[in-house]
Amino acid sequence: MNELCHGTTEQANQKNGQSASQDNPAGHMSLPPDCASILIILAADRFSDPLYMGSRVRLQFAVEGALGLGSALVKLASCDRRTDVTDEALTRENLAQVFADIAATRDSKQDAALNLCLILSGHGDEANGQSWFCTFQARPGAVDLTGADLADLIRMAGARRVTAILDFCHAGGVAADLHRALEADLDAGAVLVMAGAAAAELAYEHPALGRGLFTIALHEAVTERAFYTLAAAPSEAGGPRTDLASLFVFARERTEQLAYVYAGGKRQAPEIYGAGRVGLTWTADAIAPPKAPEPRRAFASRLRRIVGWSATLALLTGGLLFLLxxxxxxxxxxxxxxxxxxxxxxxxxxxxxxxxxxxxxxxxxxxxxxxxxxxxxxxxxxxxxxxxxxxxxxxxxxxxxxxxxxxxxxxSREAQRRVDFALARDGLGSVCAANEPRRDRARDYQFAVEAALIDRKRACAPVFFLEQGPEVEALYTVTNPATHLDFGLSELSDQAIRIYLVGLAFAYRELTDPDLRRRALEAAILLVSIRAEKGVVREADWLAYMRFLEDVAKGPRLDVAADTATFPRLNACARSWCELAEKLAAFFAAGAGAAGVGNGPGMLTWLIARVTDRRDAEGDGARSWALPALLLLARHGDLGQAEFDWIIRFFRFIAIGEPIWIDPIWLPRFARVLKFRSSWKGGLERCAFHITGSHVACSDLDADMAANILSAQGGFLEPSEQSMLLKRLDERMQQDRIALYGSQIRDVGCWSKLPDRWVKALESSLDYQLRIMPARATDPLTGVSVIEVTDIAAAHALAASILGRADEKTRSTVVLARYAANHWSYEGLQPLFRALAVALAAQDAFTVDRLLASQQNDALVRSAVLEALTLRASEGLLHDPVFSSAPSYLRLDAMLVAKHLIAQYTFELDNLCEGPTR
Incomplete structure (x- = not known):
C-alpha cells in the first residue's frame, strides 16, 4: 500500500451520490467503486461485561488516539476511505459484517487490488502463551480476537496488501500471529505489522499525554517534517516523502522514552514485522498530535489555573521559605x-x-x-x-x-550498619557468622555483597556467598518443574536475582575447592532455569546470567576430567529444563571440550539447533535467549567471520535487494566485534554512499543505518573506507546541530579521533541540557527522571570520543559525570562509566581529589566518579588511593555505588569500543 488512494473522503462520497455527513450507525459503509484502499479503525475504551471492566484499568484515550492517528494517515497517505468501529460497535458479529461488506463491494471491480490499513487500539490480554485483542464483548479469561482471527477477517475482505498498527497490551503476540498467518497468503513485502508492545509487555497511556504511548509516538513521527527529511529525499511535488516503516525507528525510541518518563520507568518496546511499505507525503495540514506538557511547568500551570497567579505566588513563596x-x-x-x-x-x-x-x-x-x-x-x-x-x-x-x-x-538498622562499615566503625562479624540466631538471611546476604564490592578484604569469606545464597538443594532431583513447587524462587524480585548472581560470582572466582566452585555454578544454573516461564527464560534473569557468565569467564578455569560430566548433580535436568543454562556455564567455566561442543563454532551450531527446535513453541523467546549468548561468544573471541555470516543469514540481519533491510538493533552489536564478509560490506557501502550503478534501493534513512553499521566495524575497515565515512558524516552535519547525530558519531569515536568542533558541540549540547534542566529533573505526575533519546545518544558519542583518544578531557569528564548523575537509574550508562574511568586514569590524583571536593553539594555526581574508579580497584573501591585522605562522606558514597552496581548487574548489550580483535 504505497499510497492508500487518491482524492478525499468527501469526493468519494459525492461520486457515489452520498453526503459526506451521512449517518453510519453500523460503523461502516460501502466502498467507493474507484477506491482500492481502506483504513479501518478498531478501538474500544470499555467492555459490556461489568466483571471484565472491574478487572481492568479503564482506558480513556484508546478511541481518541486511534481516531487522531487515523485522521493523520488519511491525509499523509492520500486515502479516500476510512471506516471507524469503536466501543459498542466493536463486536465479533459487526466486524464480520464490516469485512464482508468490503468483499461484496469489491466483487463489482475485480481488477482493483485492495490495500487495507488497520489501527487497533484498546485492551489486550494473554494466557498460556496466547495473546488477543479485546472486543467490546470480551469476557474474563476467554480468548477473544487473536492474530489468526484477524487474518481470517482480512482474507474475507480479499486484501492483497495489509498494514496493521496495534497499540494494546501484549500486542507483539497478536502481531507475530497475524504476520505469520498472512505471510503464507500474500506476496513478499505486502505485509507490515507494527506492535506497540512486545508479547510479554504492557502498553501504557497517560493523562498528561492524552494518548497511548505508542500511538502518540507514531503520531509524532508521521507528522514531524524533520523525520521525513532524515528518512527520505524531498519529492518532486515539494513535500518530503517517506514510508511508514522508515519512521518506525523514531516511534520506537520515542515510545521507550515515554514509558521511562510517564510509566514509572517501565519497559515498553514496540516491534515490527514484515517488509511492507506505505508511502507518506508530508503535508502542513496533517493533524498534529497533542504535545505533553513541559515537566517543569506542568505543576505550576495547574496551580495557576486552579487558584490564580496571586495565590500561586504566595503559595510558592511560603513553600520556598519552608524548604529552606x-x-x-x-x-x-x-x-x-x-x-x-x-x-x-x-x-x-x-x-x-x-x-x-x-x-x-x-x-x-x-x-x-x-x-x-x-x-x-x-x-x-x-x-x-x-x-x-x-x-x-x-x-x-x-x-x-x-x-x-x-x-x-x-x-534504620540496615542503613546504620552500612554507615558503620563504611566509616570502619564495625565489621561483618555478625553477618558472616551464619549460625547467629534471629538473623535475616536475605538482608545479610545483600549487605555482605555490597560490602564485598567496596572492600573485598573486610568482607565475608567466599564460602559464605555459596552457603548463604539461594536454597536450590531440592532442585537437583526435579525432572519437570511444571509438576513441582519452585520453593518460592519464582517470586523473588529481579533485584534479588542480581544480588545472588553477584555473590555466586564471588564464590566461583575465589573458592579453591573444585567441588564448591562447581556448586556455585550449579546454584546459578538452577536459579535462572527454575524461573523460566513456560520454558522461556525471563529476559531480566537471562541478561543478568550472561553478565554472570562474563565474570565466570574472567575467573580461573574449572578443571573437568576427560569423559566426565561437568555437572553430574544436574543430570536430572541437564537434558530438559536447565539444558541451555548448563551448557553455557560449562563452556565459559570449563571450556568447549567440557561442554561437548569442541570450539566456539560448535557452540554456535548447538545454539542454532536449539533455536530451530524450539522456535515454534517459543516464538521470539528463542531469539531473546540465543542472541545475547551468541554476542557473549563473539566478545569472548570464540567466533569469526564465517560464524558472523551464518548469524546474519539465520537471523536475517541484512537483506540486500529491493528494498534493503538492515536490523538496527542487533547487527551493530555484532558488527563491533566480528568482521563482515566482503559481500555484506559491499552491499552496505553501496547503500551508505549511494554508489552509482548499484541495484540496492535505499532511502536516506537506510543509508544512514548502513553507515552506522559500517561505523560499528571500526578497526576492521580500511583507512580509505574510514575516510569516506567521516567525510559523509561531516557533510551531513554541516547544516544541523551535531548532537542530533550522536547515534552516528558514537561508533566513529572508537576508531578515529573526532574533530575538536564535534567534541565541543557534544559537550555544549549536554551542558545546555543540564543547565536548563535542574538536577534529577522529574515529571511531576510520576516522579520519574526526564531523559531524552537524543541526549543519551550524544552522551554515548562523547563517551566514545574519550575512549578513542588519549589527550586531556577535563570538560568532557565533568559533563559526563553530571549527566550520569542526572540519569542515575537509566540502564544504558555503562559506556559512560568506562569512559570516565579512562579519563580519570589519564589525570593525576590531585585532579581527581579536586573534582570530588568540588561536588560537596551533589552526592550523585561524586558517586558517578567513584563508580568509574571501581573499574581500576581490584580489591574494592575503598582501597583506591583517592580514599587515603578523603573526607568521611566519600566512604558513604561508596555504599551508594555498591547498591547501584548491583542494580545495574546486567549484560551490556551496547558495549562501545571493546572487542576481542581490537
Whole structure:
C-alpha cells in the first residue's frame, strides 16, 4: 500500500451520490467503486461485561488516539476511505459484517487490488502463551480476537496488501500471529505489522499525554517534517516523502522514552514485522498530535489555573521559605537527600559528615514511621513549621502511599550498619557468622555483597556467598518443574536475582575447592532455569546470567576430567529444563571440550539447533535467549567471520535487494566485534554512499543505518573506507546541530579521533541540557527522571570520543559525570562509566581529589566518579588511593555505588569500543 488512494473522503462520497455527513450507525459503509484502499479503525475504551471492566484499568484515550492517528494517515497517505468501529460497535458479529461488506463491494471491480490499513487500539490480554485483542464483548479469561482471527477477517475482505498498527497490551503476540498467518497468503513485502508492545509487555497511556504511548509516538513521527527529511529525499511535488516503516525507528525510541518518563520507568518496546511499505507525503495540514506538557511547568500551570497567579505566588513563596529548613527530602529516584541548613540540623547528620554535604540515603534506610495518624502527631505539625522537626517520609496505609511528617528521623538498622562499615566503625562479624540466631538471611546476604564490592578484604569469606545464597538443594532431583513447587524462587524480585548472581560470582572466582566452585555454578544454573516461564527464560534473569557468565569467564578455569560430566548433580535436568543454562556455564567455566561442543563454532551450531527446535513453541523467546549468548561468544573471541555470516543469514540481519533491510538493533552489536564478509560490506557501502550503478534501493534513512553499521566495524575497515565515512558524516552535519547525530558519531569515536568542533558541540549540547534542566529533573505526575533519546545518544558519542583518544578531557569528564548523575537509574550508562574511568586514569590524583571536593553539594555526581574508579580497584573501591585522605562522606558514597552496581548487574548489550580483535 504505497499510497492508500487518491482524492478525499468527501469526493468519494459525492461520486457515489452520498453526503459526506451521512449517518453510519453500523460503523461502516460501502466502498467507493474507484477506491482500492481502506483504513479501518478498531478501538474500544470499555467492555459490556461489568466483571471484565472491574478487572481492568479503564482506558480513556484508546478511541481518541486511534481516531487522531487515523485522521493523520488519511491525509499523509492520500486515502479516500476510512471506516471507524469503536466501543459498542466493536463486536465479533459487526466486524464480520464490516469485512464482508468490503468483499461484496469489491466483487463489482475485480481488477482493483485492495490495500487495507488497520489501527487497533484498546485492551489486550494473554494466557498460556496466547495473546488477543479485546472486543467490546470480551469476557474474563476467554480468548477473544487473536492474530489468526484477524487474518481470517482480512482474507474475507480479499486484501492483497495489509498494514496493521496495534497499540494494546501484549500486542507483539497478536502481531507475530497475524504476520505469520498472512505471510503464507500474500506476496513478499505486502505485509507490515507494527506492535506497540512486545508479547510479554504492557502498553501504557497517560493523562498528561492524552494518548497511548505508542500511538502518540507514531503520531509524532508521521507528522514531524524533520523525520521525513532524515528518512527520505524531498519529492518532486515539494513535500518530503517517506514510508511508514522508515519512521518506525523514531516511534520506537520515542515510545521507550515515554514509558521511562510517564510509566514509572517501565519497559515498553514496540516491534515490527514484515517488509511492507506505505508511502507518506508530508503535508502542513496533517493533524498534529497533542504535545505533553513541559515537566517543569506542568505543576505550576495547574496551580495557576486552579487558584490564580496571586495565590500561586504566595503559595510558592511560603513553600520556598519552608524548604529552606527542609533537610530530609524524598527524591525522585528513591533517595532521601540530607541538605545543608541551620545548626539545629547537625544532630541529624551521622558522625563524620559535615553539615553542608549532600548525603543520599535510600528511602528504606529511614526507620519505619508509625502508621498511626493520631492527635499527638497532628499537634506536632506546629513544631515542624517552627523548624524543630526534621523531614518528610512515606508510609503505606491500607495499600495507599501517604505522606507524613516524620519526627526526629533516624537511620534504620540496615542503613546504620552500612554507615558503620563504611566509616570502619564495625565489621561483618555478625553477618558472616551464619549460625547467629534471629538473623535475616536475605538482608545479610545483600549487605555482605555490597560490602564485598567496596572492600573485598573486610568482607565475608567466599564460602559464605555459596552457603548463604539461594536454597536450590531440592532442585537437583526435579525432572519437570511444571509438576513441582519452585520453593518460592519464582517470586523473588529481579533485584534479588542480581544480588545472588553477584555473590555466586564471588564464590566461583575465589573458592579453591573444585567441588564448591562447581556448586556455585550449579546454584546459578538452577536459579535462572527454575524461573523460566513456560520454558522461556525471563529476559531480566537471562541478561543478568550472561553478565554472570562474563565474570565466570574472567575467573580461573574449572578443571573437568576427560569423559566426565561437568555437572553430574544436574543430570536430572541437564537434558530438559536447565539444558541451555548448563551448557553455557560449562563452556565459559570449563571450556568447549567440557561442554561437548569442541570450539566456539560448535557452540554456535548447538545454539542454532536449539533455536530451530524450539522456535515454534517459543516464538521470539528463542531469539531473546540465543542472541545475547551468541554476542557473549563473539566478545569472548570464540567466533569469526564465517560464524558472523551464518548469524546474519539465520537471523536475517541484512537483506540486500529491493528494498534493503538492515536490523538496527542487533547487527551493530555484532558488527563491533566480528568482521563482515566482503559481500555484506559491499552491499552496505553501496547503500551508505549511494554508489552509482548499484541495484540496492535505499532511502536516506537506510543509508544512514548502513553507515552506522559500517561505523560499528571500526578497526576492521580500511583507512580509505574510514575516510569516506567521516567525510559523509561531516557533510551531513554541516547544516544541523551535531548532537542530533550522536547515534552516528558514537561508533566513529572508537576508531578515529573526532574533530575538536564535534567534541565541543557534544559537550555544549549536554551542558545546555543540564543547565536548563535542574538536577534529577522529574515529571511531576510520576516522579520519574526526564531523559531524552537524543541526549543519551550524544552522551554515548562523547563517551566514545574519550575512549578513542588519549589527550586531556577535563570538560568532557565533568559533563559526563553530571549527566550520569542526572540519569542515575537509566540502564544504558555503562559506556559512560568506562569512559570516565579512562579519563580519570589519564589525570593525576590531585585532579581527581579536586573534582570530588568540588561536588560537596551533589552526592550523585561524586558517586558517578567513584563508580568509574571501581573499574581500576581490584580489591574494592575503598582501597583506591583517592580514599587515603578523603573526607568521611566519600566512604558513604561508596555504599551508594555498591547498591547501584548491583542494580545495574546486567549484560551490556551496547558495549562501545571493546572487542576481542581490537
Amino acid at each position: 529548613q527542609y533537610h530530609l527530602t524524598v527524591g525522585p529516584e528513591g533517595w532521601v537527600e540530607m541538605r545543608a541548613g541551620p545548626p539545629w540540623m547537625a544532630s541529624l547528620v551521622p558522625q563524620g559528615i559535615n553539615v553542608g554535604v549532600q548525603f543520599p540515603l535510600a528511602v528504606t534506610d529511614l526507620a519505619t514511621p508509625s502508621p498511626r495518624w493520631d492527635e499527638r502527631r497532628i499537634a506536632q505539625r506546629a513544631e515542624l513549621l517552627a523548624g524543630q522537626i526534621g523531614g518528610l517520609a512515606t508510609h503505606t496505609i491500607e495499600g495507599r502511599e501517604n505522606w507524613e511528617f516524620k519526627l526526629w528521623p533516624e537511620l
